Amino acid sequence: MAKFNFIASLNGEELNKSPLRQLWRHFKSNHVALVGLWLFIALTILATLAPVLAPYGVNQQHSDALLLPPSWDDAGDVRFILGTDDLGRDVLSRLINGTTYTFGLAILTALITTLLGVILGVFAGMSKGVRSSILNHILDVTLSIPSLLLAIIIIALLGPGLLNTVWAIILALLPQYIHSVRNLVVQELSKDYIVAQWLDGANSWHVLSRGIFPNIYEHIVVIFTMSLSTAILDISALGFLKLGAQPPTAEWGAILAENLGFIYLAPWTVALPGILLFFAVLATNLVGDGLRTALKKRKAI
């Protein structure tokens, strides 16, 4: 029996790792993406622990402190670090609670979309013939409409409200999701190792769970981050348009709309939710982008 040196082919630490660990290494080397990840984690913690972390209640009014500027201003008060709004509510507490609505609810929305999108996308990808072509045409039509517009149309049918917003956004995001997952599945299905798996006696379920899924779940995470940033923007946009969360719900878009009248008098009440919104979307996009480049780099080896 020929002896051959298996160590030689394994030199370089890089190769000697599971695909997931490789991905993490590539992701780690991208500092910007890492910052995005920390920001993302911070926002997630804020969203889950909002009531505990907020110094005051969401709708607790302080009649002695109306439209107080942030504490670093000369007119500010240390009790209200980011100032108060026209009803004397603590801006910081409202923004922290807003994380739960805007960011937390967006995550929930994106998760439900992922669940539905993956199931339907896999179904679309595995089916052949007439069924798949009908599905494709339906998807193509819905894909040509921007998600926010689609969400507004659905809201018009369902009526405004936070819960309806969530459903509307799920329905609006779904076509894109199904399309992407379907493409991933179709791409995988044509590969040799799937044919080999059929020949090993696998049924559809085996092929799906052991063959396709281990190779596409990272891509699904990337799609998840993309739909998450859309969901954040859509939830706050609909809140801002008074179609989504209604005052006094502390949703960032709704806070923005509520305080728009005081933009000259109390600019912090408008600027702060805007900045937070910006950071939430930025963090999500940085993580998604970092993942995508890491996936690409791993494939290049």
Next chain:
Amino acid sequence: MQPILKVQALSKTFKIRDRFFLRKKFKVLEDISFCLSKGETIAIIGETGSGKSTLAKILAGAEVSQKGQILLEGKVIEDDGKRKTSCRDIRLIFQDASKSLNPGITIGKTLNEILLMNTHYDAAQRQESIKNNLLKVGLLAEHQDYYPHMFSGGQLQRIALARALILEPKVLVLDEALSSLDPSVRAQTVNLLLKLQQETGLSYVLITHHLSLVKHMSDQTLVLDQGKVIEAGKTQALFIKHKSKITQRLLNC
């Protein structure tokens, strides 16, 4: 002696899209017949597009034929396009081993899956079988925790071999399986294949462009051209004396 693999008048047509909604029929294989005995090797050569890979896929069960029979040890396993038993006695080894292994899971998991689906072994027996098969093809038991990207091309082809052998098949179909390997690794793999053949009486269907391999490994040779068998016979005899021009051309290059 009864042949282990017998192919009778196998035909296959592909329907390909033509202009408008018309479908054009395209004959890929026509009336292919051959016999293969235990422990023997049959080489199939032919120009590109002559249907060699299609034949390999049909034998392994990845495609179905339209007409003709495939018999394994006298039992019909495919009759006029209907595969009778989901049999794993004929196994296919792909040209590109790196693509035929699932990159997302370890080698051990891939092998374990195969045993789970096809045998009633318990966990210990499966582990034993995986270990034995890796050793059989010249790898180490520790390799089962590795992912496909950690191996070299030659090692991957060995893993593909282990994967095929783990179900103790009777026939191995090698579709250009040795072509992508560099010469020294190819020689090692050929030696391994010949050793396995001697030990277990495996039969090979060897599809290749390498005439040296055909000479070295095969007992019979089948020359395909545009889906038809144009010449067949003992390899040595065929190399010395052949009738058709196409064979002449194939053997010269």
